[in-house]
Amino acid sequence: MTISPEPESLPHDPWPVAHARFRPEGRFRLEAEDFRVTEILPFEAEGYGHHFLLRIRKVGVNTDRVAQDLARLAGCRARDVGYAGLKDRKAVAVQHFSVPAAGVEGDPGRWSGESWMVERVDRARKKLKRGALEGNAFRLRLHLSEEDAEVAAARFEELLAAGVPNYFGPQRFGREGGNLVGARQLFGGTARPNRGLRGIYLSAARSYLFNRVAATRVVDGTWDRLREGEYAVFPDVNSGFVVSDPEREAPRVASGDLHPSGPLPGLDGAGPKGEAAELEGRILAEETALVEGIRDQKVEAHRRALRVLPRDGLAEADSRGLWIAFRLPAGSFATSVVRELVRPITS
Template structure:
């Protein structure tokens, strides 16, 4: 992906994920299951397994339909991840140990809750990443990490949203250009891909313009950890401090039938960017998607790191809200290859 850098091009290169243990993800629900109810909740630690495959194995062990297994989000396959699943409480005993015989996974917590786990329920994810084989000038790496922890990084949608070699993007362009509609189960993914591409285009323009952290006239500003927004006022003296502290964020459109939701100069910029990819924008409107906003930046919280110059290894940990990508953080830090 040919996207600009907010903090300048990285001076260091390295290899991410030489093994699954180099990419550790722990899902953070943001609440504790209440321990009772008709749904069994399982925290599963898996290595090198994708979420849908594990959900399928759980449904077979429990004797329920695959659609009855709930999970909040898809996790990286080439990683060690811990995430929650839910399913209707089995009537009889289930040998959950058998999960490890079919997959490289184990159940670490079993509890109950009153509701099924729905998509997008979790608050965020905690990451611990290891980059090996560091090359280049390491002298500025500490300062770059400190800058990113303070100011944040561009909240890109990264490669996994667009499919292998951008295949999802090619598919949605073909669909919107008059091709055959994909199967119903694939449409949601492709619509998300189209919105992601348009969002990235607006974010790229704002970085190129030097305004990705500076609100434009009429820009919707988003509250930290919330989906709500308010329109920036030019006479708001406290706004600069709130932006610097990470309490609010600049934003860009997730395109839909309502259009930009911005006003003034911000609306003009977004409409100009969107006009350059009218096929995607018009297709999203035609499919009836509701417009939304997404922060232009994400601040990695509780960021910590260790640089072993002798072994040329970097270990870095941080927390991100649901919907933001660890790979967006890492691309701003170093030039990586998997």
């Protein structure tokens, strides 16, 4: 069985959950303070160099807006402002940016804007590049009754050990799947987006194809175990290998040292063999326009873990529900954890 939500009107979150028993109803992200995220960089600033590395706290403002403000304050072009990744507007986010030091006058530690402020300044040798993240630390409030908070807290402890499907979150696809619609128009020649939108559309198309494979593996119960011919990947490392003996590697999967993987389609790249390859091939064959469109854009293929294990987990109840804290590797979505804990109240 393969999972194929209607692509032209993608539901807000159509993918099946892995832990399908009772989930209490709850509300999430009623206000920015319910979603707190802190970037974790994989390096320490050198303390010298031609760039300022800024740690910024922002509330209710998106990454691009802060970058524009920083370009104005630093006297540089917007494209010279570096950041590792985008952070949601409706959140309290601690995020890092870099600006060239040459045009800066005064102390950048005193900079601030509407809904953001600099918390720390370091000197660095290089511009901060997209994707230069180790991960993100989250602290989230789930609005639940006292009884349901106890249920969700117990379930959260189970997820820390079992992991959750590593779906791309709804924000990747835009409102009602608009980014995926844009990708289809790009590939069909009916739209000519600018460079920024082109990247967003390509990312949405690849994420959708990955989620379709992941959803099928969730339904058949193999999202957290190896199939014959599986291309297994190491956590936090963009490398892996084709599994010749799933039973022999099963203990490494159980310990979290290996994960089954799904495709981020493109040109070339490693991939599964045998049974695992046949399954992916059947799913991707249903979306040939997307697969070929991605390849025509000269995007390189990659693999992504089907499972993610939250780390450093902590649950704490208060008068309004349940706070959960955890850490995820770069590229994984907090919503993948939340959706396994609660069913959202939509009205």
